[in-house]
Amino acid sequence: MDYSIKIGGEAGQGIQTIGDTLAKVFSRGGYYVFSHQDYESRIRGGHNFYQIRLSDKPVMASREKIDILVALDKESIILHEKELSEYGQIIYDASTLKQKHEKEYFLDIPFANLAMEHGRSKIMANTVAIGAVLGMLGMELDIFSGIIEETFKKKGEDIIQANVNAARAGRHFAVKECLRCSFSIGPLTKPKMLIGVVEAIALGAMASGCKFYSAYPMTPSTGIMLYLTSKAKDYEIVVEQAEDEIAAINMALGASFAGVRAMTGTSGGGFALMVEGLSLAAMTETPIVIALGQRPAPSTGLPTRTEQGDLLFALHTAHGEFPRAIFAPGNPEEAFYLVNKAFDLAEKYQIPAFVLFDQYLADSQWTYERFDLGRIKNIDYRLRGEALKNLSEYKRHAFTETGVSPLALPGESKHLVVTDSDEHDEEGHIIEDAETRIKMVNKRLFKKLIHIKQEIEPPLLYGTSSPDIVIVGWGSTYGVMKEAVDALSKDKNIAMLHFSEINPFPLTDKFDYLKVLKDAKRAICIENNATGQFARLMRAETGFEFKTKINKYDGRPFLLENLIGEIDGHIGRL
Amino acid sequence: MATLEDYKGQTPAWCPGCGNYGILNVFKEALMELDIEPHQFTIVSGIGQAGKFPHYLRCNTFNGLHGRTLPVATGIRLSNHGMLVIAVAGDGDCYGEGGNHLIHAMRRNINVKLFVHDNQIYGLTKGQASPTSMEGMVTKAQPSGAFPEQLNPIALAVALDCSFVARGFAGDIEHLKRLIKEAINHKGFSLVDIFQPCVTFNKINTYEWYRQRVYHIEPEYNPEDKIEAFKRALEWGDRIPAGVIYRNHRPIFEEKIPAIKKSVLIKQSFDNSKIDSTLKEFY
Secondary structure, eight states: EEEEEEEEETTTHHHHHHHHHHHHOOOOOOEEEEEEEEEOOOEEEEEEEEEEEESOOOOSSSOOOEEEEEESSHHHHHHHHHHEEEEEEEEEEHHHHTTOOOSSEEEEEEEEHHHHHHSSGGGGHHHHHHHHHHHHHHHSSSSHHHHHHHHTTOOOOOHHHHHHHHHHHHHHHHHHHHOOOOOOOOOOOOHHHEHHHHHHHHHHHHHHHEEEEEEOOOOTTTHHHHHHHHHHHHOEEEEOOOSSSHHHHHHHHHHHHTTEEEEEEEEEHHHHHHHHHHHHHHHHHHOOOEEEESOOSSOOOOOTTTOOOOOHHHOOOSSOOOOOOEEESSSSSHHHHHHHHHHHHHHHHEEEEEEEEEEEHHTTEESSOOOOGGOOOOOOOEEEHHHHTTSSOHHHHHTOOOOOOOOOOSSSSOOEEEEEOOOOOOOOOBBOOOHHHHHHHHHIIIIHHHHHHOOOOOOOEOOOOSSSEEEEEEEHHHHHHHHHHHHTTTOOOOOEEESSSSSSSOOOSSHHHHHHHHHSEEEEEEESSOHEEEEEEEEHHHHOOEEEEEEEOSSOOOOOOHHHHHHHHHTTTO | OOOOOGBBBBBBOOTTHHHHHHHHHHHHHHHTTTOGGGEEEEEEOSSTTGGGGGGOOSSSEOOOOTTHHHHHHHHHHHOTSSSSEEEEHHHIIIIITTHHHHHHHHHHTTTTEEEEOOOOOOOOSSSOOTTTTTOOOOOOSSSOOOOOOOOOOHHHHHTOOOOEEEEETTTTTHHHHHHHHHHHHSSSSSEEEEEOOOOOSSSSSHHHHHHHHEEOOOOTOOTHHHHHHHHHHHHOOOOEEEEEEEEEOOOOGGGGOGGGGGSSSGGGGOOTTTTHHHTTOOO
């Protein structure tokens, strides 16, 4: 069982509500769910869609073929009719769309009229549509009714009942009228967790003891701020919407200097404004975590779409030479753990640490049995309380064997905490002399880097251990690449190497991934960008050059069939 | 109780005769008289001659980027609102590069004390016009004279309902000391704009120029009258007022934030166990 449902329509028609609700019904039913969204940078109108895949086996990418299309506008039919699978079905409301379709795969469901009739309001048309989809799939309404009850608890029993009636009417209509419907989705099992990357990043921060988040709203990072805000009181987190991204990173640095774990989040354009602050974090050795949500650029680009275009930007930007950690999770679970690792390394080595994601990942939802809190590491690396008070002397930037100086809280003891954006001495005061400069660079950069490198995990090898064909990627392509390996490994000796810990570039001593690459007949680097930034990085760091690259830079994510086709095309030429 | 010696920092690298010396000396006296020890406060500074100020004292110091003192100071205050946080900046730093942050710090009313060393010129970069340079001031970068109208930081602050607005003069140190102490004691964002003659690059706004014009606001003046404050804020030319020009008692930003109602952020212990129940919301 592997079905895809697409809800298409204009912004403001409630596409996301329908999509989120269906995804929740399926995950509570114990099915595996993957969803992604595609929308324009506007609040009303245009064309948007929400796509959900459900299966009894893990799914982690969207497919091209659609089994049920919920068309809330005419455009949805024009654009997506051709995506319909062999036994697929389009449901629409002919009276709302003011057009009637006669082909056998169209089913006219009077969403609005049924809503009026059974819910006493046209507003419930979307509830009717959800009921209809569930009916087509042969699902009961118990789970959906439960969700209705939770959603409208505050609005009272009447509204709840009206919605339940509307859902029933939709389901009943579909069961009775959808004669071609032959979907069969199997029995319900234990509910699964349904989570997106944005929430996972925020939860990772909360689980890491993040106490301060300052940001300026920018798609696709705004959700992190919103989720943290919703938990700010409960978790005692200060979440501040700054006047601009420059203020956002500087506030977070102030908070970190004062003694709490601090984070900021943004997208490319906002991050461009933060760059001087990034360099400040490096010079003052102030820990900070930066969530960077990529979207197509240059400049404003395609604000609501996806791209892996900022890897080298995050890696190389900011004046001067200093260490930084860069993580690029491939899914929400990995995001949760890697945000924690980012906080840990940022504080342990007093460096900036990045979590790179993108629009596609930000707007996708995945199902899991559970997240393992046992994997969360929470060590307080700061010097505070009695340990600080009892010191005979303290120097904020003291030279040490590891290059890491004790990080004390200002104001907690008689010891002064002094730091500077100018080059400074061990105490933190401005210097000009060459000798101190060299020692500081050695401390900040070279000494620390030796240790940071040891912390970075090698890429994940998925598939056969000595493959003829290796597909290589980083970050958000994890799911679609993994499914492509599953599909192709039936008759190909294929594997995936996925990098989610990118800088410092992984060493080969724990796992010699370079041998895997060199031994393969073909290594293909797959990236959602135009120039193959990771491929360039791989060559710069290891000397390995990809002969084959698959790049997609239309602002849209890879879809499964499309990626398999492209890989197949390259393998065919072997 | 600290002595003046306790605040003695590095040897200043300012030009001989610089107005900053007067500010530095009186600042130490004010802190000593208020019984605030070096470890009990943090100074955030930026870039410019004023940016070096905290190094010439003994105190917790974050000498950050040009123009970005106030966001850093805000972050520190929100994480540790038990500590006095002072921002020191120049006119280029605070009114030019960091103008946006000044506006929003005043709006928030974060309880930070901002002292602007206003010499009406760029000193560190050797004599270009600053936002407070008088219209027509000729410099190497403005050979036909500065074209823009001079920024009036006092009027800007009054317009934005800044909680405490004062003007001092580095050549009038006893008066300046009173202002520094009042600003530190005031609850709310405080701006003290300090005329600080640049003896090297500003040949117009000299000690003498200020002495001829700056007058003390009379004791019966009510700084809580906003209309009167505007009148004083707009005075410029032959007579320039010094003293507390405007004051209000707006609630401070820190008191509005739920996360720090019970205790200071840095003192809060971290409890990981809640995450488990939060994760359940995703089923």
